[in-house]
Amino acid sequence: MDLGLKGKRAIVTGGNRGIGRCCALALAREGARVCITARDQGRLDEVLHEIKDAGGEGRAVAVDLTTLASCRKVVGETVKHFGGVDILVNNAGAARGGDILELPTELIDDALSLKSYSYLRLSQLVIPHMRENGWGRIINVAGGAGTSPTSGNIPVSLANIAILNMTRALSDAVSGDGILVNTICPGLTNTQRARDVQQASADESGTDVETLLQELGSELPAGRIAEPEEIANVVAFLASEPCSYIFGSSIYMDGGGRRGTP
Numbered sequence: 705m706d707l708g709l710k711g712k713r714a715i716v717t718g719g720n721r722g723i724g725r726c727c728a729l730a731l732a733r734e735g736a737r738v739c740i741t742a743r744d745q746g747r748l749d750e751v752l753h754e755i756k757d758a759g760g761e762g763r764a765v766a767v768d769l770t771t772l773a774s775c776r777k778v779v780g781e782t783v784k785h786f787g788g789v790d791i792l793v794n795n796a797g798a799a800r801g802g803d804i805l806e807l808p809t810e811l812i813d814d815a816l817s818l819k820s821y822s823y824l825r826l827s828q829l830v831i832p833h834m835r836e837n838g839w840g841r842i843i844n845v846a847g848g849a850g851t852s853p854t855s856g857n858i859p860v861s862l863a864n865i866a867i868l869n870m871t872r873a874l875s876d877a878v879s880g881d882g883i884l885v886n887t888i889c890p891g892l893t894n895t896q897r898a899r900d901v902q903q904a905s906a907d908e909s910g911t912d913v914e915t916l917l918q919e920l921g922s923e924l925p926a927g928r929i930a931e932p933e934e935i936a937n938v939v940a941f942l943a944s945e946p947c948s949y950i951f952g953s954s955i956y957m958d959g960g961g962r963r964g965t966p
């Protein structure tokens with residue numbers, strides 16, 4: 705299937721590793737021009753090389769996305785170099801967890817300022833450019849925790865549920881302009897973040913994190929955790945021309961782990 709992404713102009717946040725890196729590479733391989741953003745310039749440069757090696761065109765903007773000024777900078781640089789923005793993949797996230805009875809509320813501020821405020825700010829900033837062309841795709845990477853809070857993960861579950869709400873509201877506001885806004889909710893995915901998050905549990909149970917990830921995966925209907933490339937393939941489809949009738953939806957990619965319906 706031709707995804708119709710040749711020449712499209714994309715921004716991928718958190719694009720220097722994990723799921724974001726794979727999204728940037730998937731879009732670039734389909735011919736999109738991709739601006740990746742995150743804080744670590746060295747890792748951004750590595751992914752830029754990978755994009756170029758794959759025959760793609762990329763830019764990198766190193767910023768901390770928790771401020772409006774940084775979001776403006778990312779969109780401004782993309783418009784300056786690519787002439788507009790057609791696709792936004794909101795993906796950067798780094799929430800820390802902790803026992804809700806002792807949790808400093810600052811951790812909730814941190815989680816929301818990155819994983820929901822930057823998603824909304826960047827969306828607000830790119831939508832005028834998408835409206836100019838009557839076409840756009842916004843894909844928000846959230847996570848299953850939004851609908852399954854636990855006493856230890858409230859910062860990330862609040863950030864994720866905010867994204868689910870925002871996706872629906874934004875979709876209603878811009879669907880008439882040819883702009884599709886959707887969310888993807890990955891389950892446990894094989895990235896450094898997954899290792900970092902699971903390290904404490906691994907230490908507690910006296911096992912190593914690789915073994916723990918395998919055990920967690922074996923409990924899923926899929927029998928394993930996700931690979932970031934699998935999430936990126938679906939993001940690329942959600943960003944594509946043929947994806948023309950998915951509006952304000954949340955796609956769960958969790959290997960069948962979710963018990964709720966739908």
Ligand SMILES: NC(=O)c1ccc[n+]([C@@H]2O[C@H](COP(=O)([O-])OP(=O)(O)OC[C@H]3O[C@@H](n4cnc5c(N)ncnc54)[C@H](OP(=O)(O)O)[C@@H]3O)[C@@H](O)[C@H]2O)c1
Binds near residue numbers: 717818
């Ligand atoms: N992996 C999973 O199991 C899983 C499951 C469900 C949902 N998710 C979601 O999927 C997304 C990607 O996860 P991942 O596993 O790929 O994580 P990751 O490997 O830790 O990548 C996170 C990305 O966000 C960037 N980032 C972190 N803080 C930032 C800040 N203040 N400003 C700008 N960029 C920042 C990081 O780059 P720098 O550190 O260089 O800034 C990195 O590129 C996240 O939103 C996560 O919540 C992941």
